[in-house]
Amino acid sequence: xxxxxxxxxxxxxxxxxxxxxxxxxxxxxxxxxxxxxxxxxxxxxxxxxxxxxxxxxxxxxxxxxxxxxxxxxxxxxxxxxxxxxxxxxxxxxxxxxxxxxxxxxxxxxxx
Amino acid sequence: xxxxxxxxxxxxxxxxxxxxxxxxxxxxxxxxxxxxxxxxxxxxxxxxxxxxxxxxxxxxxxxxxxxxxxxxxxxxxxxxxxxxxxxxxxxxxxxxxxxxxxxxxxxxxx
Numbered sequence: 001x002x003x004x005x006x007x008x009x010x011x012x013x014x015x016x017x018x019x020x021x022x023x024x025x026x027x028x029x030x031x032x033x034x035x036x037x038x039x040x041x042x043x044x045x046x047x048x049x050x051x052x053x054x055x056x057x058x059x060x061x062x063x064x065x066x067x068x069x070x071x072x073x074x075x076x077x078x079x080x081x082x083x084x085x086x087x088x089x090x091x092x093x094x095x096x097x098x099x100x101x102x103x104x105x106x107x108x109x110x111x
Numbered sequence: 112x113x114x115x116x117x118x119x120x121x122x123x124x125x126x127x128x129x130x131x132x133x134x135x136x137x138x139x140x141x142x143x144x145x146x147x148x149x150x151x152x153x154x155x156x157x158x159x160x161x162x163x164x165x166x167x168x169x170x171x172x173x174x175x176x177x178x179x180x181x182x183x184x185x186x187x188x189x190x191x192x193x194x195x196x197x198x199x200x201x202x203x204x205x206x207x208x209x210x211x212x213x214x215x216x217x218x219x220x221x
Contacts, residue, residue, distance in 0.1 A: 040213075042197055042212055044211070045210075097159075099144060101156060102153075102154040105152055
């Protein structure tokens with residue numbers, strides 16, 4: 001009963017490097033989300049996918065791209081990492097009018 | 112977008128005490144959730160409660176949608192209740208494009 005699985009759990013990048021954060025859910029949810037959480041703040045939505053084949057921008061999409069690979073998987077890509085993208089990244093999934101379930105997060109530091 | 116305010120921002124309780132956390136929001140919603148972020152950073156969904164009252168053990172929540180607020184009650188608090196409690200609200204339909212509040216940080220001391 002894995003729920004939402006995020007990889008990696010920790011990552012350190014240099015400015016300008018690229019990387020992809022992976023997220024997979026096994027609850028057959030239609031909707032998936034990427035958030036970032038900065039110290040002392042709530043979560044802010046980066047991108048979401050209401051259903052397989054669709055993606056939309058959230059509150060803070062600049063510097064990120066996403067891919068809804070299939071119903072289970074939703075990846076987040078940083079093309080050219082910047083120090084301002086140092087954060088904790090959470091993936092979540094949900095069914096329609098159902099609670100959101102979160103992964104354990106990826107702690108990303110950009111030097 | 113919807114504005115979400117949570118109060119109090121910080122709360123310290125003696126173990127066994129009760130508390131009420133409040134979430135005010137600026138627009139009508141069809142989606143309201145309460146989450147607990149534990150000291151290890153994990154986010155646990157406590158309630159999905161766009162209206163009405165729900166109870167789960169020592170926790171209960173009430174949302175009065177017409178007056179644009181929700182309350183989370185914690186009774187007989189335990190040290191494991193420590194962490195940050197977030198309210199998240201939305202009005203975009205079945206998929207949950209929600210806005211998070213900045214949270215209430217709760218510390219329960221023995």
